[in-house]
Amino acid sequence: MGLDALSLGLRTQKSVALRCCVVQETRLDTARIRAARTAIDPIFLDTPLYRCEALEPVLGCTVSIKLETANPVRSFKARGTEVVASQLADNGPRAVVCASAGNLGQALAWSGRSRGLDVTVVASRSASAAKLDRIRALDAKLELVDGDIEVARERAAALALDGGIRLVEDSLDIETCEGAATIGLELVDTVPSFDAVLIALGGGALATGVGHVVKALAPDVEVICVQPLGAPATTYSWRQRRVVTTDSMDTIADGVAGRRPIPEVLDDLLLVADDAVLVQEASIIAGMGMLLDHAGLVAEPSAALGIAAILEDRDRFAGRHVVTIVCGSNVDPDAYHRWVGAARIHTS
Amino acid sequence: MGLDALSLGLRTQKSVALRCCVVQETRLDTARIRAARTAIDPIFLDTPLYRCEALEPVLGCTVSIKLETANPVRSFKARGTEVVASQLADNGPRAVVCASAGNLGQALAWSGRSRGLDVTVVASRSASAAKLDRIRALDAKLELVDGDIEVARERAAALALDGGIRLVEDSLDIETCEGAATIGLELVDTVPSFDAVLIALGGGALATGVGHVVKALAPDVEVICVQPLGAPATTYSWRQRRVVTTDSMDTIADGVAGRRPIPEVLDDLLLVADDAVLVQEASIIAGMGMLLDHAGLVAEPSAALGIAAILEDRDRFAGRHVVTIVCGSNVDPDAYHRWVGAARIHTS
Numbered sequence: 001m002g003l004d005a006l007s008l009g010l011r012t013q014k015s016v017a018l019r020c021c022v023v024q025e026t027r028l029d030t031a032r033i034r035a036a037r038t039a040i041d042p043i044f045l046d047t048p049l050y051r052c053e054a055l056e057p058v059l060g061c062t063v064s065i066k067l068e069t070a071n072p073v074r075s076f077k078a079r080g081t082e083v084v085a086s087q088l089a090d091n092g093p094r095a096v097v098c099a100s101a102g103n104l105g106q107a108l109a110w111s112g113r114s115r116g117l118d119v120t121v122v123a124s125r126s127a128s129a130a131k132l133d134r135i136r137a138l139d140a141k142l143e144l145v146d147g148d149i150e151v152a153r154e155r156a157a158a159l160a161l162d163g164g165i166r167l168v169e170d171s172l173d174i175e176t177c178e179g180a181a182t183i184g185l186e187l188v189d190t191v192p193s194f195d196a197v198l199i200a201l202g203g204g205a206l207a208t209g210v211g212h213v214v215k216a217l218a219p220d221v222e223v224i225c226v227q228p229l230g231a232p233a234t235t236y237s238w239r240q241r242r243v244v245t246t247d248s249m250d251t252i253a254d255g256v257a258g259r260r261p262i263p264e265v266l267d268d269l270l271l272v273a274d275d276a277v278l279v280q281e282a283s284i285i286a287g288m289g290m291l292l293d294h295a296g297l298v299a300e301p302s303a304a305l306g307i308a309a310i311l312e313d314r315d316r317f318a319g320r321h322v323v324t325i326v327c328g329s330n331v332d333p334d335a336y337h338r339w340v341g342a343a344r345i346h347t348s
Numbered sequence: 349m350g351l352d353a354l355s356l357g358l359r360t361q362k363s364v365a366l367r368c369c370v371v372q373e374t375r376l377d378t379a380r381i382r383a384a385r386t387a388i389d390p391i392f393l394d395t396p397l398y399r400c401e402a403l404e405p406v407l408g409c410t411v412s413i414k415l416e417t418a419n420p421v422r423s424f425k426a427r428g429t430e431v432v433a434s435q436l437a438d439n440g441p442r443a444v445v446c447a448s449a450g451n452l453g454q455a456l457a458w459s460g461r462s463r464g465l466d467v468t469v470v471a472s473r474s475a476s477a478a479k480l481d482r483i484r485a486l487d488a489k490l491e492l493v494d495g496d497i498e499v500a501r502e503r504a505a506a507l508a509l510d511g512g513i514r515l516v517e518d519s520l521d522i523e524t525c526e527g528a529a530t531i532g533l534e535l536v537d538t539v540p541s542f543d544a545v546l547i548a549l550g551g552g553a554l555a556t557g558v559g560h561v562v563k564a565l566a567p568d569v570e571v572i573c574v575q576p577l578g579a580p581a582t583t584y585s586w587r588q589r590r591v592v593t594t595d596s597m598d599t600i601a602d603g604v605a606g607r608r609p610i611p612e613v614l615d616d617l618l619l620v621a622d623d624a625v626l627v628q629e630a631s632i633i634a635g636m637g638m639l640l641d642h643a644g645l646v647a648e649p650s651a652a653l654g655i656a657a658i659l660e661d662r663d664r665f666a667g668r669h670v671v672t673i674v675c676g677s678n679v680d681p682d683a684y685h686r687w688v689g690a691a692r693i694h695t696s
Contacts, residue, residue: 043398048418050391053485067418070396074644137401296422296677298644329644337692344685 026268027174028181028212036178037185039086041114044071044078045182049190049323054294059307060314062321064194065295066187068328069303073134075255075328077107080179080205084168085111087175094118095165099152101254102131103328104170109140120165122156124148128254130332148249150259171203171265180206184213187323194221195320198306200327201225201234201276202256204265210325211272225269225276226305228284231257235276237266252339253284255302255328282346283308288336289343291326298329298336374616375522376529376560384526385533387434389462392419392426393530397538397671402642407655408662410669412542413643414535416676417651421482423603423676425455428527428553432516433459435523442466443513447500449602450479451676452518457486468513470504472496476602478680496597498607519551519613528554532561535671542569543668546654548675549573549582549624550604552613558673559620573617573624574653576632579605583624585614600687601632603650603676630694631656636684637691639674646677646684 037045048067055063068076081104088096095118098108105121112119119140123132124147135142145155153169160167170176187197187210197214199207211223227235230251236244243266246259269276287304290311291297299307306324310317385393396415403411416424429452436444443466446456453469460467467488471480472495483490493503501517508515518524535545535558545562547555559571575583578599584592591614594607617624635652638659639645647655654672658665 043396046394048391048396050418050420053420054482065418069644070398070413070415070418072398072401134402292646293681296417296646296679298640298646331644333641333692337689341685344681 026208026212026271027264028177028209028268030213030216033178033181033185033209033213036083036175037182040079040082040179040182044082046186047071047183049186052295055290055307058290058294059310059317061310061317061319063310064321064323065297066183066323066325067297068183069298069326073103073107073110074330075103075107076180076183076206076325077103077328078110079182080104080176081107081111081168083175083179084108084173085115085117088117088166089115093164093166095163096120096168097122097156097159097163097165098168098170099123099149099156100170101149101257102128102135103255103330104168105135105140105142106131106138106330108168109135109138113139120159122152122159124152128330128332131330134330148259149257171205171208172262176205177209177268179209181209181213183325184210188214188217193321194323196222196224196317196322198224198226198309198322198324200256200302200305200325201227202302203258203262204234204269206325206327208265208268208272212268215272222274223272224309225273226309227256227276227278228253228305229278229280231259232278233259234261234266234269235278237261238269238273238276241270251301252281252335253301253305255300256305277309277313279305279308279312283311285339285343286311286346289340292340293344297326298331299326300328300331301339303327303329374556374560374619375612376525376557376616378561378564381526381529381533381557381561384431384523385530388427388430388527388530392430394534395419395531397534400643403638403655406638406642407658407665409658409665409667411658412669412671413645414531414671414673415645416531417646417674421451421455421458422678423451423455424528424531424554424673425451425676426458427530428452428524429455429459429516431523431527432456432521433463433465436465436514437463441512441514443468443511444516445470445504445507445511445513446516446518447471447497447504448518449497449605450476450483451603451678452516453483453488453490454479454486454678456516457483457488461487468507470500470507472500476678476680479678482678496607497605519553519556520610524553525557525616527557529557529561531673532558536561536565541669542671544570544572544665544670546572546574546657546670546672548604548650548653548673549575550650551606551610552582552617554673554675556613556616556620560616563620570622571620572657573621574657575604575624575626576601576653577626577628579607580626581607582609582614582617583626585609586617586621586624589618599649600629600683601649601653603648604653625657625661627653627656627660631659633687633691634659634694637688640688641692645674646679647674648676648679649687651675651677
């Protein structure tokens, strides 16, 4: 072995050692994530993962879609609520409450209903009407608050304290991260050769969950989080390595909109994310339009963040193989038609 | 055992015996269909099957979706072309030709490209531009003819004869039926308790394939084929128990439009279909709109036939559990936006 090869070998070993060390420091554990899979209704697992060549000429890179919308709640969130609800059904209180922009609430309502749990969802009065309708239809109690998701979080915590019922806190409760992380297992098991994964960043369950698994099992894959410029708190926090809050938000990507990152989640994110980027609203709308017209997929704004990130920085991704997680499709039809109509006018 | 019970038992046995007899007479064989699964890239198998409660209030029945659009060719057709192409790759000519309205051609191009086959697709000059673009992008030779799919079928047959290359005839070639039939295996394996399956009817591969498996393994499930009133040849043939051709067609459901049913396929269809119904164009458009707005799914017109059938006869399905196969999502964006826009105006 020549000196260069030896040196390279040493560097590689050191790099692997460092990475293992890094991964062990997150709150997540790959064995626990594998165990979490067994608690999840198979209807939410092993979702489609496929290359979408029709998107590639305009994006300039190889694009694979991980599709989390073809299930009874039209988002990835049930992976986490299935873990929570199965634990409660086995051994816990029969009542559970969460704050939600809509997808977590819908998923918890679905998982709770099938296990006879008493589910309460607290949401903003301005949340997506379609999401709120689905929560009601799934037999959950719905309490609406004036204010945004942060106000809803406070109200949910108060309800839990007063009633002695289980509070599910998205991204803080490890089950929500472990459920999301099962997507990571499916990514690394079936597509070993992609270069980067684009993950919608909100509270951080999806990013830390998938990021943990990818860094543990496919460490050369770049983990890139994408957040709207109009709701940048977690990205600012990641960049400054400390919690940064914002006073307001302005984005159509309701599913990832938050103002107060959770310290424990940020700590995990700092270990698994290679980058966090911010995208403009116009790019999110363009991404939704492209997913509809070129891929035949309905994406809610949060689910188009990955495409938006490619659109804003084609050079970065040129010639690489990128996986983007299409994480939800719950849209208000009127707003959706407006958005994709605007995307068509803009690109025609 | 009382007389009534004995009598019922005898009737049941007789019914089962008759059904087994019936199933054995089709050209399909369940063991061969199970074997066909092994030839198909797993990316096309085990597609999402889930209840879509948001559709139910307006349809008045329990609705499950079998989704065949979340794959690289956005339709179920690759299940069949994978079987054909894997046989050719193992032991056959390296060149293959088919006529197609677009989905079969796209699927054959995909399956052929991954196995190094030389694929030619013959299509009508008036076929969906999006489908033709995808065929070209998948490196297939594309020959356009003046006239409809029946003219394209004649031309493909001539090319095959002249060039000594393999002609793939949709629905006649047993591999196309066996591939489609693997959907049936997934239906009966995972949802044992549904009451009816709604299947788009064109040439008949999907209907005879799925119908064979359902009648063999879940004989109490009603197999209902759905065709547009504007392209009714196969339905007329099924009803009259003889091949009925038509001189023209007028439907937006390009994927199921044909004028000359194939006798061998009709024979199979007569054995496995419990009913064949015709639906209006307005119902197809309404079905596409409902799938988009209530289920977040893009369906091409042929894939909305099942919803159209429920819309036209709610009483028939009231309270029952119906599975509809959403068999493709390849639409021209401009036409699609027109259609779903029209559906919204109509229902608002």
